[in-house]
Amino acid sequence: MTLLDLTPRATSVDRVSTLPVVIIGAGPIGLAAAANLVERGIDFVVYESGDQIAASVRSWGHTRLFSPWKHLVDPASVRLLTAATGWELPDPERAPTGAELVEKYVAPLAALPEISTRVRLGAEVLGVTREGMDRTRTRARAATPFSVRVRTADGFVEDVAGRAVIDASGTYLSPNSLSSSGLELLGMDDIADAVTPALPDVLGRDRARFAGRRTTVVGAGHSAANTLLGLARLADEEPGTTVTWLIRNAQAVRVSSSADDELADRARLGSRVDQAVADGRITVLDGFEIIRARRSDGPVELVGHRRGEVVEHATDVVVNATGFRPDLDMLREIRLELDEIVEAPKRLAPLIDPNVHSCGTVEPHGFRELTHPEQGFFIVGMKSYGRAPTFLLATGYEQVRSVTAWLAGDTASASNVELVLPATGVCSTNLGDGASSCCS
Template sequence: MTLLDLTPRAVVSDRLATLPVIIIGAGPIGLAAAANLVERGIDFTVLEAGTEPAASIRLWGHTRLFSPWRHLLDPASRRLLEEAGWAAPTDESRAPSGHELVDEYLAPLAGLDAIGPRIRYGVRVVAVTREGMDRTRTAGRERAPFLVRLEAADGQLEELTGRAVIDASGTYATPNPLSSSGLEPIGAADVEGLVLHALPDVLGVDRARFAGKHTTVVGAGHSAANTLIALAELAKADPATRVTWLIRKASAVRVSSSGDDELADRARLGSRVDQLVDTREVQKIDSFEILQVSRHGDGARLAGRRRGEAVTHDTDVVVSATGFRPNLAMLREVRLGLDDIVEAPTRLAPLIDPNLHSCGTVEPHGFDELRHPDAGFFIVGMKSYGRAPTFLLATGYEQVRSVVAWLDGDMRSATQVQLTLPATGVCSTELGGGSSCCS
């Protein structure tokens, strides 16, 4: 018996065959899943919490990605776009900004006649389950449709049914806490408004929040590095601006210069931060474990331990660039198979362990590594990596190609996963569960 004979097929009853595949998230991976479904003639609905495609990318759109265009275009999406008369970027060796990625690629993709009418904007998925059964019920489970509960902007709830669910909702909306324990630090509610999300637009719309102030960036990855560089640039124009970089570990190896990184923009980023620390344009405080936060005058006070001693650090503004984690609360009634440590699918977790792998050394993987006990449910894209920091968009594109082939019963295509990634040295713990802001 061959390997293909042993691999479980998609279960599609007569009723399930009449229902669409439900995609959560209209970012690059969700839209790539839609494009693959279009090519295979499978109906689908895309649910997007934002008011436009790739709404999360818009939040950090001023930031340039590390990967060049050639690694950012999904093959199925590209085919559909080119059939509609779209032209790829002239220089595919150039890395675009987040805004460029949306404006020049994702927005046109979401606007295609085959995809656009199937996207619902402004609806947030609050729960996924099986119709008529909670996670404890087994009899008839594989034949029951998935039930997805939505909340609209006005608070109204609605439920949809689907034959399968592809969760491509990402992790940007669920950052890791400042506390080294993984919990929100004591006093977090008291400093609301003083602690900002990763990758603010320091030199643009957010400039007034930082100019002439003391900003402390917390985090040891590339999102932190991007913000530090922008703050140092702001300080040249406004010398009253002060910049501190606070990290939990003794060194920030993830943003150190790496000679084997084929993503040149990322390698240069590490070199620039090293130089800013050496010239004291950025004050670096290492080995600082945050335990509590509180208001101190008009600013914030961070309290914790440093090399066994109690310490405090006062600042005007804090930028939390501590990485991201998946939102699993909405999946409470789904039978998930997740690794206890990384919070990635159990078969995928050993392949992406950040202690062993960089972005470029992750093995190709598809539906089989992404399966959960609830057949037909898949977490893909950045969210599939849980808390691991090694995700690249090209990896997510191959994930959804394989998943959609499995949904179509095309086992040969589903199991033939292939992927060529650049050698990338070390990877960040940022963006979105971690890409390096970006893929």
């Protein structure tokens, strides 16, 4: 005989309030969200697909960011670190490398017991929805917990309930296509082993891949420029190394040497690239719209339109520095409101339009601009900017401060968004000895 359990059940609303906030991504922004939730006394869990915290930052750790330390740390995180360990900010006017950012700030933050016990590494988020609901169902939707599907490090797949979801997964793992159409490049499967992601460590870890070979860097931004400078230096040291810069437009409009840029390292980048081109160390192939790739016996052939003609370009290695786009596949069952051009939240898009704004001219914004029709769901950090390359870490920190205040019911604090950014020219990245691909 089956006995009925007559114990009173909590209402759906009561249950939701007992669940943790789910944070996707354990990079600087995801961990800043965690720190703010610690201060608010709100439970959370962080899922990081990499096997280490800040896995994406580590992959370009040789790169020097544009921003100095004073613009790279989150206030709530600093308060927690200082109280727990006596942590001190490194030289506030110096720009660190990605590796230094992780070693001296992100890793110590993640190691704090109130955060480390809630971080799950090697945990890939496969999808987000509401419990028992696809995106078409409306009744009681806001009172229904989120359900986050996660594949753990051991391959087990489970659904995790949450009261809210903060997606800080970034865009580094979702590069734009090499094809000018935006679609997957025809013939990509044939040349995939010859294509590397943006910001390879050409003078260090990845040196053997480029030394003595022909490399073509595709892209018109600062990540491309940084890689080009590294390759030009490699060509000085390794005979047979050649460097080609392939861009779709007539010029690389995002690489600037503006004297008005307060991020001095970035301001110098454009002039350094110009000089390398003038010296013949970098060959520019402009106005080239890639339509197809193929490989015969050895070299890669990029086929495209250039000045009204179909042309071919042969190379050994291709660096895809065409920028990034948000991975929206895992959000198919979430009700999003995205701008049709840059794929950023609809209210945020006009504030970050790269045709109008640089990093430093983005207005302060918070939970209101990041709100979607799906109540309690937020995309923050680089991913919130969609395809716009104008993101600064300081902007992301203010985003998560506002969002977590809203989750705590502190609407006044959530609405009071303030942000002081460095004045900048155009947006993207520089390395000094290395290089970065976002505005930070």
